[in-house]
Amino acid sequence: MIRILFLLVLFSLNSSYAATQILAEPLKALHVQDGGRIKPFNTFATEALQLVYGKETFKGIEAEDQKIVGKRHAVDILLTWMIIPEHWSNTPIIIIRHNGLKEALGLDPQKTKKVYFSPRELMQNDRLALLIQELNNRREAQEKLNPYYQAVQTLESQLSMFQAITSGLALRVLPPSKDSGIDKWFSVNELSGESQKLFADITKVFIQLVSSQVNGPESSEVKELKAQLNTAVEKFKDFARAQDPEAYGSEELVEMEVHLKDFHPFQWAWVAYLLATILAAMAFVSNKNWTKWGAWIFILLGLGLHTYGMVLRVYIIGRPPVSNMYETVIWVPWGTVLFAMILEFFRKNYLIFVGAGLVATLCLILSDLSPVVLDPSLHPLEPVLRDNFWLVVHVIIIVTSYAAFFLAFSLGDILMIYFLLGADKYKRVIKEGVHGIYRSIQIGVVLLALGIITGGIWADYSWGRFWGWDPKETWALIALLGYIAVLHGRLVGWVRDFGMAAASIVTFALVIMAWYGVNFVLGAGLHTYGFGAGGVEYVSAFVAAHLLFVTYVAIVHHSRLKEKS
Secondary structure (H helix, E strand, C coil), rough: CCCHHHHHHHHHHHHCCCCCCCCHHHHHHHHEEEEEEEEEEHHHHHHHHHHCCCCCEEEEEEEEEEEEEEEEEEEHHHHHHHHHHHHHHHHHCCCCHHHHEEEEEEECCCHHCCCEEEEHHHHHCCHHHHHHHHHHHHHHCCCCHHHHHHHHHHHHHHHHHHHHCCCCCEEEEEECCCCCCCCCCCEHHHHHHHHHHHHHHHHHHHHHHHHHHCCCCCHHHHHHHHHHHHHHHHHHHHHHHCCCCCHHCCCCHHHHHHHHHHHHHHHHHHHHHHHHHHHHHHHHHCCCHHHHHHHHHHHHHHHHHHHHHHHCCCCCCCCCCCCCCCHHHHHHHHHHHHHHHHHHHHHHCHHHHHHHHHHHHHHHHHHHHCCCCCCCCCCCCCCCCCHHHHHHHHHHHHHHHHHHHHHHHHHHHHHHHHHHCCCCCCCHHHHHHHHHHHHHHHHHHHHHHHHHHHHHHHHHHHHHCCCCCCCCHHHHHHHHHHHHHHHEEECCCCHHHHHHHHHHHHCHHHHHHHHHHHHHHHCCCHHCHHHHCCCCHHHHHHHHHHHHHHHHHHHHHHHHHHHHH
16 A cells, blocks of 8 residues: 555646646644744745755755656645655755765766766765864864854755655744643654654545546545645644644744745835836936836835835744844845835935935845855744843844945945946036935944944843954944944045045945954854854855946046046
């Protein structure tokens, strides 16, 4: 019987079904204990698949001995990991991008061009144990891991996660009874009695559902099996909730998290921002009313979707929306758009909308494309960060100041192009743009200064000192002094229009260091909750490219001024 079921599932895996379809739809909202909180199985599955496979949706692989094509939802994939682990152990699903790690594992030179490997070939690799031992030695010595050992650490996590899921130990779906005194939920592997039978009913119906796809995704048999799967899931959820209703968590929050994952408001937001940017550029050039109205409509739509996504995250996790790098990358463009709307309302300068739209679109696309660097997962706060009013105020103000500086940076970029096209020809445009830069920097300086002060109050509350020259504190102060120097230079006439535009770009490198560099490059200080890795080469290239761009425009602009004189 087991062999027949295996063949049925394997046969169905090799047949395609619609990319948007998910067989185990009812299982998406199953409560799972993971990462210190209760989350839907939908979130658990997508996070696990992202870690192991590198994507939230399984898009298929092709190997010499098998062909699995077509998109599969993470929920369906993880269920099959548990049902037919032997099959997936021999399937190249673990992603390794670091060439140095592939060479260290002694993989075939032809295979080093590939990025996917099967769990079995990696776990049977003689060199893996040695690499993990070297990693442990560095962790015990509390050394900062370089990109190579970060890749080893990721591989260790990938293999551990795969093994934990296939063995049924990772998926904790049943809370202990209320009076048991146990905090940890029971995993699928630990179920017994009635709970084991109820979960087995879910897997049986799922296997039948997978095999029935041969007859077509909308056949009467499929519809009937989907109804049976929904009933089986609800029975298991009712049994689990009865063990301890309070510990089982809120059904509303779980459903809302499923909605957040499925709807993906930030993706729709950047689409709206992109349309607003195009229309704002048209309004700036043509001054037609329909382009102006269109720019306002789409930027308001984008801001509404953006706000909706952030409100959902705050409501689900119950904490401020700027507690990790991903959330700051989401918050900054929101602030940038808000500041742009205020400035545009008073100045009627659609160039500000263009600058803000570019920032918002770039940041939200990056948040989608870089889940390894910018982890979108919802995590509970570290103990030191909980229930602290001054922390919330400090972080929100600091990150909002970055939004104002980013708007100035974007406007500076645009003005550099106008300086290349001809400063005399576009004198009015440059004057308006410089005014937007000046106001944005003024807003940013006030907010950053206030953020540093409130940060000192929080530091005194948490660590018993107002200022300690921590890297994060130091670079925030350096950024503040840099922008204050620009404002004073403008005030006394040392920094003119070109200098203002150039300074808005160059000085933003200080913000990038305070915002990203301290956490992802230095990796030192008391702000350990914010540390991460990855993306250094891209951020460095971004900064270097802009510095070279400013240098080039400065040379061209200076040569033109000499010719005039």
